[in-house]
Amino acid sequence: MSTIRLPEATSPLRSERVAAVLGIALGLTFTTCFMTGLLSHQIQDPPSWFSWPTRPAGLYRVTQGVHVATGLASIPLLLAKLWSVFPKLFVWPPFRGWANGVERIMLLPLVGGAVFMLFTGLANINLWYPWPFNFRRAHYWVAWITIGALVVHIGAKWATTRAALRRPPAPADAAQRADRQDRRQFLAATFGISALVTLFTVGQTVRPLSRLALLAPRRPDVGPQGFPVNRTASAARVVDAAQSDDYRLVVDGNVQQQLSLSLADLEAMPQHEATLPIACVEGWSTSQRWGGVRVRDLLTMAGAPHGSEATVRSLQARRSYRTSELNSSQAADRDTLLALRVNGEPLHLDHGFPLRLIGPNRPGVMQTKWVERLEVR
Ligand code: HEM
Numbered sequence: 595m596s597t598i599r600l601p602e603a604t605s606p607l608r609s610e611r612v613a614a615v616l617g618i619a620l621g622l623t624f625t626t627c628f629m630t631g632l633l634s635h636q637i638q639d640p641p642s643w644f645s646w647p648t649r650p651a652g653l654y655r656v657t658q659g660v661h662v663a664t665g666l667a668s669i670p671l672l673l674a675k676l677w678s679v680f681p682k683l684f685v686w687p688p689f690r691g692w693a694n695g696v697e698r699i700m701l702l703p704l705v706g707g708a709v710f711m712l713f714t715g716l717a718n719i720n721l722w723y724p725w726p727f728n729f730r731r732a733h734y735w736v737a738w739i740t741i742g743a744l745v746v747h748i749g750a751k752w753a754t755t756r757a758a759l760r761r762p763p764a765p766a767d768a769a770q771r772a773d774r775q776d777r778r779q780f781l782a783a784t785f786g787i788s789a790l791v792t793l794f795t796v797g798q799t800v801r802p803l804s805r806l807a808l809l810a811p812r813r814p815d816v817g818p819q820g821f822p823v824n825r826t827a828s829a830a831r832v833v834d835a836a837q838s839d840d841y842r843l844v845v846d847g848n849v850q851q852q853l854s855l856s857l858a859d860l861e862a863m864p865q866h867e868a869t870l871p872i873a874c875v876e877g878w879s880t881s882q883r884w885g886g887v888r889v890r891d892l893l894t895m896a897g898a899p900h901g902s903e904a905t906v907r908s909l910q911a912r913r914s915y916r917t918s919e920l921n922s923s924q925a926a927d928r929d930t931l932l933a934l935r936v937n938g939e940p941l942h943l944d945h946g947f948p949l950r951l952i953g954p955n956r957p958g959v960m961q962t963k964w965v966e967r968l969e970v971r
Contacts, residue, residue: 651954655873662877707740850897
C-alpha cells in the first residue's frame, strides 16, 4: 500500500506496538471515564429504575474524582497516540474493501469524539464554556458515540494489538536497538507526563496531596470559610432575597400542615451536625462540619407521609440547579440537613446563607443553596 509521505512519517518512534500500548492505556482510561460519567449522569437525572444510595457518604466524591482524574490523565495519552498513528490517516487508497472502509470511517467519531470529550471536560472544570450548546447534554451523547466507535476500533485492531504485544524479535543491529530504546523512552515519557498531570491535579480531591494540586483549577481549601464557591450569591442574583428580614422556609405539597418558618424558628428546632463532603462534578471535593435542621424532622413536623420525596427549591429565580430532588432514602437520612452553619459559623452568603441543603453521597450541584422551599411528594 502506498502512502502520501509526511515529514514525520518515517519516525522510528512510531510502531504498531507503540500504538497498541497507548491504545490499551486509552481504552482503560476512557472506559473508566465512561462508566463514572454515566453514573454521575444517572445520579443527576435518575431514570425510574435507578436509586442512588445515601451510603457510603463519600462514594460520589470517589467516583467523580476518578472521572476527572482519568479524563485529565487521558490528555497526554491521546496526544501521543494521535501523533503515533497520524501518518496512517493519510494512507492511499483510503479503503481496502468494505470492512476496512467501515473501520476507517469509524475513526471520524472516534478521534473527533475523543478530542471533543477531553476538550469540553477540561474547559468545564475551568468553568469556561466557549460554545453555544448545553455542556452536559453534549458531553453525555458524544460519550456514547465515542465509546461505540472505540468498541468498533478495538474489534478492528484486536489481532494487530495482540500480534504487536508479543515479544518482539531481538534487534538485528545497533540502529534497530537504538530505535527500540527511543520508542521505550517515548512511551515512558508519555506515561510519566500522564502520571505527573494526575499527581498535580488529584490533590483537588485527595486531601493529603492538596499541596501538590498546582495544575488543578481549584484548591479545595481556598474560598470563604476555607472552601471554594462555584456560583456566588451575586451571580445567582439572590443577595437581597437571602438577607431579607422576611425570609421564610416554606414546607408544602403533600403535607398535613404547611409550614412557614423564619430563621429564628429554624434555630429553635433540634439541631444536628454531620461531617459531609461537597463533591463537585468538576472533580474537587472538600469535607466540612455542617450544622442545621434534619429534613426528616421538617417532614415529620409538617405531617408528610412515611417514604415521602421532596423537591428543594432555591431563592434563585433563573438558571440551572435552582432545584434538586431528594428521593425517599435521601429525605429520610439522618444526615440530610438544611444547614444553617458550617464549622460552627453561620453560612457565608456565597455558601448558601441563610439555608442550604447538604446530604450524604450527592453531587455538589445537588446541594442546593439559598433554600426557600421544600415541596413534598
Ligand atoms: C480514544 C481512544 C483511541 C483513539 C482516539 C485511537 C485512534 C487511532 C487511530 C486514529 C489509529 C489509526 C487508524 C488507521 O488508520 O488504521 C489507530 C490505530 C491503532 N489503534 Fe487506536 N485509538 C484508540 C484506542 C485504541 C485501543 C483501546 C486499542 C487497543 C485495544 C488501540 C489499538 C490500535 C492499534 C493496534 C492501531 C494500529 C497501529 C498501526 O497500524 O501502526 N487503539 N488508533
